[in-house]
Amino acid sequence: MGPFSFEIAQVPIAGYPIPFGVPQAAQPGQGLRFQLSSTVGGVLQDPVGQPVQVGSGPPLVFTGTPAANQTIVVTIDVSTTSFDWSLNGVVQATSVPIATAVALAGTGLTANFAGTYVDATTYTLVTMALTFTATDPTGAVTKATPAPSGTPGVWYADLLISAQPNGGSWTATFQATSQETSQNAVGVFRFYVDSGAEGV
Numbered sequence: 001m002g003p004f005s006f007e008i009a010q011v012p013i014a015g016y017p018i019p020f021g022v023p024q025a026a027q028p029g030q031g032l033r034f035q036l037s038s039t040v041g042g043v044l045q046d047p048v049g050q051p052v053q054v055g056s057g058p059p060l061v062f063t064g065t066p067a068a069n070q071t072i073v074v075t076i077d078v079s080t081t082s083f084d085w086s087l088n089g090v091v092q093a094t095s096v097p098i099a100t101a102v103a104l105a106g107t108g109l110t111a112n113f114a115g116t117y118v119d120a121t122t123y124t125l126v127t128m129a130l131t132f133t134a135t136d137p138t139g140a141v142t143k144a145t146p147a148p149s150g151t152p153g154v155w156y157a158d159l160l161i162s163a164q165p166n167g168g169s170w171t172a173t174f175q176a177t178s179q180e181t182s183q184n185a186v187g188v189f190r191f192y193v194d195s196g197a198e199g200v
Helices: none
Strands: 005-010 031-040 052-054 061-064 070-076 082-087 090-097 101-104 109-112 122-127 129-135 141-143 154-161 169-177 182-192 196-199
Touching: 090 101
Parallel strands: none
Antiparallel strands: 005 031, 031 154, 052 122, 061 109, 070 082, 070 122, 082 090, 101 109, 129 169, 141 154, 169 182, 182 196
16 A cells, blocks of 8 residues: 555535635535545555455455554464454454454444355555644634545545634645555644634
């Protein structure tokens, strides 16, 4: 997986009418939607990715939003109806029954099984962490955690105006990191009672 390159953009969407860098009166219910996309060789690539499979049998698909940079290894048991899994080299559970969807506690991910699996086959996944932070001395902005957009390799996070801004400024950072690379994308906006929102 990787190396990755990243792009951040604002997504025009109803209810999020404040554009980057354009002064505009900010009212409760308005806001900004940030979108982060990752590419490998110019092609959209999901940092959850798909695991490296060693052995035979059907693929194992992971879904969700990674909680951290992490390496997950799933090993099919001899019974072929259960599996063991480890996180960053530490065994987390053994003999976990194979089911359609199994949440891997603490990782933010779900392992999705389909078909008949083969003893001793391993699936190794290296994930990428996504974080979205905002500082707002005005108390006028609330933020949402990153969420998948429905398109592989694309996430979004929202900043919403929850109260009439009364001066000051806020900053927002959308970060994606992995063992290979990291990128911060930072937006700074200042709000004024008399002139709305000024993007910097």
